[in-house]
Amino acid sequence: MRTPLFDRRDFLKAAGAGFVLSLSPARRALALETDAMFATAYQARTGEYGVAILSEAGKILHSVTLPERGHDVTFDPISSKSVVFARQPGTFMLVFDHTGKDAPLTIPSIAGRHYYGHGVFSPDGALLYVTENDFDNAAGMVGVYDARDGFRRVSEFPTHGVGPHELILLGDGRTLAICNGGIETHPDFGRAKLNIPTMKPSFVLVDRVSGDLIEKHELPEKLHQLSIRHMDIDAQGTVWFGCQHEGPATEKPLLIGRAARGKELEMLDMPEDILGGFRNYIGSVAANRDAGLVAVSSPQGNAWAMIEAKTGKVVAKNDLVEVCGLAPDRDGFLATTGAGLVVEPDGKQTDDPEHVWDNHMLRIDLQNT
Amino acid sequence: MARRPLAAALAFCLFLPSTSAHASEASSKVIADAIDGFIRPAYGRLVGTTAELGKSMVTLCAAPSPDTLAAARAAFGRTTATWSEVEIIRFGPITEQNRLERLLFWPDRKGTGLKQVQSALADKDATATNAATLGQKSVAMQGLGALEFVLFGTGADDLAGTSATYRCAYGQAISGNIGAIAAEVDAAWRDDKGFASQWKNPGAANPLYRDDNEALTELLEVYVNGLELVRDVRLNGFLGKNAASDKPKQALYWRSEGTGASLAGNIAGMEALFVASKFGELVPADERWVAESIGFEFTNAQAAAAAVTGPIDAALADPAKREKLGYFALVTSSLSEQFGTRLSGALGLTAGFSSLDGD
Numbered sequence: 001m002r003t004p005l006f007d008r009r010d011f012l013k014a015a016g017a018g019f020v021l022s023l024s025p026a027r028r029a030l031a032l033e034t035d036a037m038f039a040t041a042y043q044a045r046t047g048e049y050g051v052a053i054l055s056e057a058g059k060i061l062h063s064v065t066l067p068e069r070g071h072d073v074t075f076d077p078i079s080s081k082s083v084v085f086a087r088q089p090g091t092f093m094l095v096f097d098h099t100g101k102d103a104p105l106t107i108p109s110i111a112g113r114h115y116y117g118h119g120v121f122s123p124d125g126a127l128l129y130v131t132e133n134d135f136d137n138a139a140g141m142v143g144v145y146d147a148r149d150g151f152r153r154v155s156e157f158p159t160h161g162v163g164p165h166e167l168i169l170l171g172d173g174r175t176l177a178i179c180n181g182g183i184e185t186h187p188d189f190g191r192a193k194l195n196i197p198t199m200k201p202s203f204v205l206v207d208r209v210s211g212d213l214i215e216k217h218e219l220p221e222k223l224h225q226l227s228i229r230h231m232d233i234d235a236q237g238t239v240w241f242g243c244q245h246e247g248p249a250t251e252k253p254l255l256i257g258r259a260a261r262g263k264e265l266e267m268l269d270m271p272e273d274i275l276g277g278f279r280n281y282i283g284s285v286a287a288n289r290d291a292g293l294v295a296v297s298s299p300q301g302n303a304w305a306m307i308e309a310k311t312g313k314v315v316a317k318n319d320l321v322e323v324c325g326l327a328p329d330r331d332g333f334l335a336t337t338g339a340g341l342v343v344e345p346d347g348k349q350t351d352d353p354e355h356v357w358d359n360h361m362l363r364i365d366l367q368n369t
Numbered sequence: 370m371a372r373r374p375l376a377a378a379l380a381f382c383l384f385l386p387s388t389s390a391h392a393s394e395a396s397s398k399v400i401a402d403a404i405d406g407f408i409r410p411a412y413g414r415l416v417g418t419t420a421e422l423g424k425s426m427v428t429l430c431a432a433p434s435p436d437t438l439a440a441a442r443a444a445f446g447r448t449t450a451t452w453s454e455v456e457i458i459r460f461g462p463i464t465e466q467n468r469l470e471r472l473l474f475w476p477d478r479k480g481t482g483l484k485q486v487q488s489a490l491a492d493k494d495a496t497a498t499n500a501a502t503l504g505q506k507s508v509a510m511q512g513l514g515a516l517e518f519v520l521f522g523t524g525a526d527d528l529a530g531t532s533a534t535y536r537c538a539y540g541q542a543i544s545g546n547i548g549a550i551a552a553e554v555d556a557a558w559r560d561d562k563g564f565a566s567q568w569k570n571p572g573a574a575n576p577l578y579r580d581d582n583e584a585l586t587e588l589l590e591v592y593v594n595g596l597e598l599v600r601d602v603r604l605n606g607f608l609g610k611n612a613a614s615d616k617p618k619q620a621l622y623w624r625s626e627g628t629g630a631s632l633a634g635n636i637a638g639m640e641a642l643f644v645a646s647k648f649g650e651l652v653p654a655d656e657r658w659v660a661e662s663i664g665f666e667f668t669n670a671q672a673a674a675a676a677v678t679g680p681i682d683a684a685l686a687d688p689a690k691r692e693k694l695g696y697f698a699l700v701t702s703s704l705s706e707q708f709g710t711r712l713s714g715a716l717g718l719t720a721g722f723s724s725l726d727g728d
Contacts, residue, residue: 071728087728117728138479165728188619189476190601197467197474197508229728248464249577250564276576279583283728359728 036365037061037098039082040325040336041070041358051084053098053364056329058342058350064096064104071117072166072360076147078125082362085130089114089187093130095151107151112136113143114187118166121147122208123173129208131164131178132156138184138195140164142176142206157211161202162195165229171237175214176206177259179241181227196246201228203241203259217265219257226253230282234309235289237261242282242296255282256296256307268312277301277317283359288328295333299324299359304335325361336361396581397569399646403588404558404565406645411455411638412555418448419548426544429528430537438520438529441540442625445520448547449513449627453634454641457595460587461564462557468550470508475621476606482509486518490536498538500545516543521624586718588648592639592708599635600701607681608694615691617682629677629684632697636674640667652715659711663704670700 038054042063051070052063064084071087085093091114096104109115112134119130128145140159145151159167161180168177182201184194193199201224205214219226225247231239239259245251254267255278278298287294287309297304304323306316318335320343325336332345336357342350425444429437452473463469474482485507489497496502503511519525519540527533528540557563568587571578578584607620607628620628643649649660673693677684684690 186476186478188616189478189606190597192476192598192602194476194478197470249460250465252576277579 036329036363038327038334039073039075039084039362039364040360041066041073041084041087042355043069043358045354051082051094051096052355053082054342054361056334056344057348058336058352060352060355062098062100064094064100066094067092067106070094070358072119073362074119074121074128075362075364076121076125076128079147081147082364083119083121083128085115085117085119087358088116089133089135089185089191090117091115093119095147105151107145110143110153113141116163116165120167120169120176123169127154127208129167129169129176131159131167133163133185135186138162138186140178140180142167142178142208142211144208155211157206159206160204160213160216162199163201163227165227166231168231168233168239169208170205170233170239174208176208177231177233177239178204178206179228179231180204181229181244182224183227183246193246196225198224199227199246200224201226201243203228203239203265205261215261217259219265219267223253223267226255228257230285231259232285232287232294233289234287234294235292236309238309240285240287240294240296240307240309241265242285244282245280249280252276252280255280256285258312268307270314274303274305274314274317277303283324284326284361286326286328286333286361288331288333291328291331293328293332295326295335297323297326297335299338304333306332324359325357327361327363329363334361334363393581395651396585399648399651400569400584400588403642403646403648404569407638407642408455408458408565409555409558411451411458411641412551412558414451415448415455415551416548416555418444418451419544419551422448423541423544423548426537426541430534430541433529433531433533433537435529438526441528442520445513445516445625446627446630449517449622449625450630450634452513453631454638457591457635457638457642459591459594459598461568462554465557467508468554471504471512472547472550473513474509475514476602476619477509477514481507482514483518483522485510486515486522489539490519490524493535498535498542500542500549503542504546504549511543511546513547516540516547517622517624519543582718585651585716588642588646589708589713589716589718591642593705593713595635595639596701596705596708599632600698600705603632603635604694604698604701608685608691608698612685612691615685617680617685620681623681626678626680628681629674632674632677633671636667636671636701640664640671643667649712652712656711656715659707659715663707663712666700666704666707670697670704673697673700 041051043049049066049069050063053061068090069087070084073082073084075082081095081097083093083095091109093107094104113132116131119128121128126148128147130143132141132143134141140161141156143153144155146154159178159180163181163183165179165181170177180202182199202216202218204216207214226243226245228241228243231241233239241257243255245253256268258266279301281298281300282296283299284297292309294307294309299322302321303319305314308315322338323335327334330345335343338356340352340356422444425441429441528537558565567577571580571584603621607616609615622628622631673696676693677690
C-alpha cells in the first residue's frame with residue numbers, strides 16, 4: 001500500500017492527550033490555557049544549559065538540564081518524546097519525555113562525527129534522522145537511529161554536501177529536504193569556518209528509505225557564500241529557506257528562498273530596508289500553514305518578518321532585540337529572544353529573568369485533549 | 370571540547386539604547402579613535418613590513434646566500450608579527466575579495482595549500498611567479514602559509530644557493546601579492562569616504578551600521594570573536610588536553626617558529642586597540658574596574674604567549690612552557706567573560722546569546 005500523505009499536524013494532534021495527562025495537575029492546567037506547548041533550548045542565568053517545554057505564555061512546564069548548549073528540538077507524537085540536539089560541533093542528543101517520568105537518554109555521536117543541531121522523526125516515530133558531520137572527510141551525513149531500540153544507530157547516508165544543517169520531512173513522509181550550509185568545520189579548530197572562499201551550499205532532497213539523492217540544487221556561482229541553513233514548508237508544500245551570508249557585509253544578497261520539487265531555487269525579492277535590517281543573517285524560518293504565512297527571524301538584525309506565502313509579500317516586520325525562535329501560533333507566530341522574552345502573536349510579552357531562549361522553537365499541538 | 374562561559378551572562382545584558390546625543394558623540398569618538406589610533410597605523414605597519422619582506426625576497430633571489438636567506442626569513446617573522454596584531458580586524462576591507470584568506474589561509478586542515486605549493490614547485494608553474502597572476506590562483510598558495518613553506522619548509526635551505534631559482538621567484542611573487550593586498554586594505558581604510566566613514570557615522574540610511582549600538586557591537590565583536598579565534602582555533606588547534614594529545618604541526622607558523630609570537634601579537638593588537646579606542650571609558654564610572662581588569666589580563670596573556678619561543682614541538686615538550694600555554698587559555702577565557710559579559714553589560718550592548726554567529 002502506498003504510504004499515506006503525512007500531515008505533521010495530524011500526528012501532533014493525536015499525540016496530545018498522552019503527555020498532557022501525564023503532567024502534574026497544576027502544570028496541566030497551565031498547559032491547557034493554550035492548545036499547544038513549545039519546546040526550546042535555553043541557557044539559565046546560572047550559565048547552565050537546558051531544554052524546556054513552555055506554555056504559550058512562556059511558562060516553563062518541564063525542563064531538563066543539558067551538558068552543553070542545545071540547538072533545535074524535534075518531537076515524536078507516537079511516543080510523546082522529544083529529542084534535543086547539541087549545537088554544532090556538539091556530540092550529544094538527548095531524548096526526554098515531558099514529565100520527567102522516564103530518565104532522559106543521552107545518545108553520543110559516534111567517533112569521527114558530531115551533530116549539527118537538527119533532526120527529524122519518521123512519521124511512525126520509528127526512526128530518527130539526524131544531520132552529522134563526518135569531519136575528517138568534510139562530508140555531510142544523515143545518521144539514522146532506531147527509536148524503538150534505544151536509539152541505536154542503524155544506518156546512514158550522505159547529504160551530498162558540506163556542513164548540513166536543518167533537515168525536514170516533506171509531506172509524502174518519505175522525502176527529506178536538507179540544507180547543506182556549505183561551511184566546512186572541524187572540531188580540532190572549534191567553530192572556525194575552513195572554506196569560506198570555496199564554499200558551495202546546496203539544497204537537496206533525499207529518499208529517507210533508500211538514502212538516494214532525488215534532487216540537488218545550488219545557488220548561482222556569485223551566491224556561493226550564501227549559506228542555506230533553515231527551512232519550513234508552507235501549506236502548498238513549498239519549502240521556504242533562510243540563509244546566512246558569509247561574504248563581505250557590503251554585499252547584500254537576498255536571504256530568503258523557495259524550493260519546489262523539480263524547480264530551480266528561487267530567491268525572494270524583498271524591500272531593501274527590510275532586507276538590510278536582517279544584516280545578512282536569517283536565524284530561523286517557520287511556517288504557519290493555517291494562516292498562509294511564513295516567518296523569518298534575524299537575531300543579528302534584531303528583527304523578524306512575516307511573509308504571505310501565496311504572494312511572497314512581507315506583511316509585517318517587527319523589531320525585537322535578539323529574536324530568533326519562531327513557531328506558528330494562532331493567526332501568527334510566537335517569537336522568543338536571546339534576552340529571555342516570549343512574545344505572543346498579539347504582542348503580549350513575557351520576560352523570563354532566569355532564562356534566555358536559544359535559536360529555535362518547536363510547536364507541539366495539544367488538540368483532542 | 371570545553372564550552373566557553375562567555376555566552377552565559379552575555380545574554381542577560383540589559384538593552385539600553387544609547388540614543389542620547391551625548392552617548393552618540395562618545396560612541397563616535399571611540400570608533401574614530403579605534404580607526405585613527407589603531408587600525409590605520411596597524412595596517413600602515415603591515416604595509417611597511419610586507420614591503421621590506423618584498424625587498425628582502427628580491428635581494429635573496431638576486432644574490433642567494435645564507436645571509437640573504439636569513440634576512441628574508443627575519444623579514445617574514447616581522448611580517449607575521451605585524452599581521453598578527455592587525456588580523457584581529459576581521460571586518461571591513463579585509464573581508465572583500467577573499468583578502469583575509471588570501472593573506473593567510475589557515476587552518477589548512479587538508480593540506481590543500483601544501484599540496485598546491487609543492488606541485489607549483491615541482492611543475493615550475495610560471496603563473497605562480499607573477500604576483501598578479503598568483504593573486505588569481507587558489508587562496509591557499511598565495512599567502513603567508515605558502516611563503517612560510519617556501520622559506521622554511523623542506524628544501525628551503527637550497528634558497529641560500531643558486532639551485533632554487535624557481536622556488537625563490539615563487540616566494541618573491543607571494544611576497545609581492547601579500548604586499549599588494551596589504552596596500553589595498555590600507556588604502557581602503559584610509560579613504561575618508563570609504564568603510565571608515567560608514568563605521569564612524571551610523572544612521573538610518575547607513576546600510577552597514579544603523580545606530581551606535583551596531584557600530585560599537587562591531588568593536589565589541591573584535592574581542593568576542595578574536596578571543597575565541599585565538600583560544601579555540603589557534604591555541605586549542607594544537608594544544609591537547611594532555612601532552613600526549615598535542616598536535617604541534619597544527620600550530621600556526623610552526624615551521625618558522627612563530628607560534629608563540631603570533632598568539633602574543635594577537636593579544637597585543639587587541640590591547641593596542643583597547644587603549645587607542647578608549648573603549649573602556651564608555652562604561653559608567655563605577656564599573657571602570659572592568660577596563661582595569663581587562664588591561665591586567667592582556668598583559669598576562671601576552672607575557673605567557675611571548676614566553677613560548679623556539680620550535681613549538683620543543684615548547685610543548687617543556688612542562689614550564691606548556692604550562693604557559695595552559696595559562697594563556699585560562700586568561701583568554703577570562704577575557705572572553707570580561708568582554709562578552711561585563712563590558713557588554715556595562716555598555717548595554719547585545720552581542721548576546723542568539724546574535725553571535727550562531728547556527
